[in-house]
Amino acid sequence: MLFVKITPEEFEKFTHKHFSHYTQTRINYEAQQQAHLLGVKNDDGNVIAAGMFTEARALKFFKYFYSQRGPILDYSDISLVNFFFKSLTHYLKQHNCLYVLLDPYILENLRNADGEILQSYDNRMLIRTLNQLGYQHQGLPVGYSKTSQIRWLSVLDLKDKSEQQLLKEMDYQTRRNIKKTEEMGVKVRQLPIDETSRFFKLFHMAEEKHGFSFRNQQYFEQLQKDYQEYASIQLAYIDLNEYKDDLIKKLDSLHSQLKDAEVALEESPNSKKQKTKRTQLMQQITSLQRKINDTETTIASDGSILDLAAAIYIYNDYEVYYLSSGSNPTYNAYMGAYKLQWEMIKFAKAHGIERYNFYGITGDFSDTAIDYGVQQFKKGFNAHVEEYIGDFVKPVRPVLYKLGKLIGKL
Template sequence: MKFVQISEDEFSTYMEDHFSHYTQSLANYRHLTHQHGRAHLLGVKNDNGQVIAAGLFSEARALKFYKYFYSQRGPVMDYTNIELVDFYFRSLTDYLKQHNCLFVRVDPYILENLHTADGEIIESYDRRMLIRTLESLGYRHQGYTRGYSKISQIRWLSVLDLQDKSEKQLLKEMDYQTRRNIKKTDQMGVQIRTLSIDETPKFYELMKMAEEKHGFTFRDEAYYRNLQRVYDGQILLQLAYINLEDYVQKLDVKLQQLQAQYKDVQKQLEESPNSKKQKTKATQLEQQIQSTKRKIDETKQRIETDGTELNLASAVYIYNDHEMYYLSSGSNPAYNRYMGAYALQWEMIKFAKAHGIDRYNFYGVTGDFSEDAEDYGVQQFKKGFNAQVEEYIGDFIKVVKPGVYRLGQLARQI
């Protein structure tokens, strides 16, 4: 085996052929190189010259004179092959020393446990040998964290398995209320379209509404514009919207159908005035007619105050050969009744299926499965689509220059 810097083509081909995160991509490498001037594609080749491990490492300045390296969701290799793991990370340490590295962080994209949406462990993976091997080389495991962090990737992801499942089966396996909400968005005429980069403000306006509602701040608009440039061809900024005039027309048609059915029931009652079945049906139709009339009136009032077309929700998605990632979203809470978020998710699940992508990644949850969890509502939303929770192994940090690192920590500069 040989530890080497690999070419862009070798790196890209390897990531296409091996399960990997979208950040371990040629697009991200070129972005890091362009923005920071330096990134590293580091791999291992076997005796036949075949790449058998690869990782993208970013490089940043640390304590003015030193460097910090990071492989986000990497490096990528067969982590059950302990001999390969030992060789890669032992060689990586030598490489980092040559490049004046202060410390390095890695967070391999490998599972620790598979959970139900309620937190129960379905399957556990024994990573003790891997952790012992890495720690013997000085790569210290940072623990089994929960919650969100500003310095590391989320360890808990909500993922829906799409492999070998039809759209019909996916719907059937969803929670009843989720399935019903998706159906209602179709009946109301909620539509989805892709926003251009020049329309990013439409997304960001809805994103800010979500931030205000939940009391957090994430990224500025420029971040999302840049994200679209970096992952051009692999990113979709989606908008769920509704045309209220079209919706009124749908309601008018529904009202006419209900009224026609009600007349038929009245005729049946004239012939059989004591029929409990027809009396019950008449009562149900009366309620539906009144409800539909009320919706028509409310929608017409909404048109007068808010206009004909409403932007309901928007989200940004990135995809590669392995996964569709739902990254960030926002919605207008005043329009929750139109359930734009459900329409968005279902549309993108269908997109993933159409493009042969087997995993739909709803992305992060805290790992706190109690009703008091800060993201309890978000967890329940994702659970409704039949997503399971994947718990990843977490971060490892290797301090290459211990003395300098300790001084930096004392000075609180790391």
Template sequence: MYFLTLTEEEFDGFIKRNFSHYTQSKNHYAYRNKFKKDVHIVGVKNEQNEVIAATLLTEARSMKFFKYFYTHRGPVLDFNNEELVSFFFKNLTKYLKKQRCLYVLVDPYIVINKYEADGNKINEYEHQKLIEMLEEQGYKHQGYSVGYQPMSQIRWLSVLDLKDKSEQTLLKELNYQTRRNIKKTDEMGVQVNTLKIEETDRFFNLFKMAEEKHGFSFRGIDYFKEMQAIYHDNSVLKVATINLTNYLNQLKNQQTSLSDEMSCIEKNLQENPNSKKQKTLMQNVKQRYDSTAKRIDKVKNLISTDGEVIDLAAALYIYNDYEMYYLSSGSNPKYNEFMGAYKLQWEMIKFSKERGIDRYNFYGVTGDFNDTAEDYGVQQFKKGFNAEVEEYIGDFIKPIKKNWFAVNNILQKIKER
């Protein structure tokens, strides 16, 4: 075996053959190499000159004179091969020393536990051996965090398995309310469209509403434009909309149909005025007629105040050969009744199936399964799609320049006071 810097083509070929996170991609490398010059791709080849391990790393300035490196859910290799793991990390240290690295953060894309959406553990995967191997190499595990960590990738992900499941099977496995909501979006004529990068502001307006609702601040609009530029053909910005005029016409047709039905029932009652069946039927149809009339008035008012076509929800998706990632989203709470978020997810699940992608990754949850969790509502939404929760192994940090790393930690603590 030998450790080396890989070419884009070598890296891309290996990644396409081995399950990996979307950040481990040729697109990511090409963009950062062109515009930021802060990216590296290294790996290991065997005696047959075949790539058997690889990772994309990025660097950032630390303490003016040094650099911090991050492996972006890498490296990608067989973590059951102890010889390979040991060889890779020993040689990675040698490489990083030459790059004036202060420390490196590694967070392998490895599941350690799998749970049902309500927190019941389904599977537990052995991972202590890997922790021991990395600790032997000087890496310290940062613990099993719960919640969102500002300096780390989320450790808990909500994932729907699409493999070997038809669209009909997936729909059947949704919970009743989720399936019903999706059906309603079809009845109301909710549509999902693709936004161009020049239309990112339509997504961002909805995203800002989500920030305000949940009380967080994430990124500016330039970040989302950059993500589309980085992953271009493997990213898509989607928006759920409703044409209220079309919906209004549909409601009017429905109202006419109900009116005709009431006329028919009235005729039957004239012939048989004591029919309980016809009286009950009239009551039910009248309730539906009145409800539709109220909907018509409401939609008319919405058209007059908000316009004919309304953006309901939008999301940024990034995907590779293995997963569809529901990365960031937002919706307008004023229009929750149109359930744009449900339509958005279902259409993208179908989009994934069409492309042979086996995993639909709803992305981060806190890992707190209590009904008091800050993301409890989000968890319930994802649970409705039959998603399970995967817990990942988390972060490892290795100081490359130990003395300076200790100084850096002291300085950070002083800043935080």
């Protein structure tokens, strides 16, 4: 075996054949200013392990390296693990590295949406091996962190399932909400980069609602530029003029049915069936007229086109990732978020992608969790939960690393 720098072409070929995260792709590598493609080749010259490592300045004179959701290799092959990470340490020392962070895309537990373990993966040998090599496991935390990737992901399995089956396996209310968005005429379209502000306005509403601050608008613009056609912002919106016209057509139909019912009652004044039908039609007419009035009021105050919800997505060969989103709570009745998810699930199916990744949750499955509502929303689509192995940190220069931690500079 040989530890080498590999070419972007070799990296791309390897990630096309081996399950990997969207951050471990050639297109992400080409967007980075400082990144290293490192791998192991066997005696036949074939790449059998690979990873992208970005670098950044640490303590002014040193470097910090990070392999986000990497590197990619067969972690059950302990001899390969030993060789890769021993060689990596040697390489990092040559490149003035202070420390390196890894968070491999390795499952710790597969759980249902309520947090119950369905399958466990025994990573003890791997953790022990990496610890012996100086790559210290940072534990199995719950919650969100500003310094590491989320460890808990909500994922919908699309493999060998039709759209009809996916809908059938969803929660009844979720399925009903999707149907209602279609009845109301909620649409989804991709926003061009120069309309990112429309997404960011909705995203900022989510920040205010949940009391967090994540990224600025320029970050999301750059993300789209970096990932090119593999990243997009999708907007769920409604044209209230079209919606109102549809309501009016339905109202006209109800009035016609009511006339027929009244004629039938004149012919059979004691018909219980026709009396019930007339009562139901009058109730439906009243409800529909109220919707038309409310819609006209909203058009007058807010305009005819309403931005309901928006999200930024990235996809690769294996997954569609639902990264960040926002919605206008004033328009929750139009349920734009449900339409967004369903359209992008169909997008994944159309592109032969087998996983729809709703992305992060806290891992706190109590009804007091800060993301309880988010978890219930994702659960409604029949998503399961994947718990990952977490972070490993290797202090390449242990004394300086410890000093940096003590003075709060890392």
